[in-house]
């Protein structure tokens with residue numbers, strides 16, 4: 001249906017997934033990323049079966065699995081005693097949903113996607129292009145970048161994350177807002193990790209107003225640690241605000257002794273904190289020839305481990321819709337019909353799960369409990 005080029009704004013996990021999904025359907029695409037260098041920071045991401053089905057469609061699931069960690073057991077433990085409260089074998093997830101869950105370093109997932117996009121078209125991705133404005137007419141969309149460049153495409157897809165400039169431009173409204181939660185995060189070499197933490201692989205500890213989660217990355221050579229809690233203080237948005245072990249311990253020192261040892265083991269310079277932001281849900285993710293996906297469309301808190309998976313699902317469904325519809329309007333209508341309710345629900349449920357993760361007196365559901373893992377973006381009707 002498309003005769004021209006698709007412009008994707010943002011070269012994160014959602015933008016690169018979109019580019020790959022289009023390339024694999026024979027549609028020409030260019031990606032414009034604000035950063036000067038295409039590399040990712042951040043820590044671990046859990047990729048559950050629904051997201052992995054999207055990666056299978058993108059042809060990268062095997063490559064991602066090779067650099068990931070498929071944990072054997074997913075534990076829930078008491079926050080202050082460390083006692084194991086429940087353990088779900090990852091094989092049970094695979095039996096029920098077709099694939100096990102993986103833990104992957106965000107940078108590794110990003111590199112696999114970037115290499116696949118560049119293997120299809122070495123010049124598809126343009127760094128140092130910060131989107132600032134667009135104008136559209138009946139034939140296409142012209143985008144303008146902060147470096148003075150302009151580009152024209154048949155459609156534009158905003159995959160520029162939580163603080164999306166495309167969203168602010170097309171749907172002016174409220175900016176992203178701090179939602180009262182601050183997370184500490186670190187990635188440690190496995191040699192520094194206390195034995196009990198290493199043996200338990202993935203373990204969630206739900207405590208009062210805070211939770212602590214750890215899981216291994218990169219074939220078990222790294223351990224990802226995240227502590228997230230509610231705070232009265234405003235925190236700057238960002239993924240890499242340096243933090244100290246002392247600050248982390250001051251907030252989590254009443255957790256089980258092996259968890260405090262884990263916090264103490266984080267090397268200097270490897271501990272960061274980040275304030276969580278979100279935006280009010282939108283009923284429309286497209287306007288004219290512009291569509292949004294991933295965090296730009298539905299900013300996702302990390303509590304259900306679905307941020308990256310939702311961006312991958314959006315990308316696969318939108319590419320399928322563009323491949324089969326006769327007009328852009330039909331494709332975007334099919335995309336919204338298939339995705340808006342799910343994306344907005346998952347964003348809302350993730351906030352709900354966040355509250356349960358910080359209150360051990362109420363049950364939490366996890367992504368499986370919300371029925372999210374059955375979804376297959378390749379099979380969903382359009």
Ligand SMILES: Cc1cc2nc3c(=O)[nH]c(=O)nc-3n(C[C@H](O)[C@H](O)[C@H](O)COP(=O)(O)OP(=O)(O)OC[C@H]3O[C@@H](n4cnc5c(N)ncnc54)[C@H](O)[C@@H]3O)c2cc1C
Nearest residue numbers: 010012013014034042043130131160161165294295307308
């Ligand atoms: C730095 C970072 C670290 C993260 N770490 C984790 C983590 O450890 N664990 C976890 O679960 N989730 C993490 N996330 C969130 C998770 O990766 C996202 O929920 C998910 O991948 C959705 O991806 P996305 O592509 O929609 O957005 P993002 O991953 O935010 O990607 C958006 C991309 O757009 C680019 N961009 C932004 N504005 C512009 C502009 N005006 N013009 C051009 N490009 C622009 C950004 O530089 C970025 O590359 C992280 C996100 C970021 C940005």
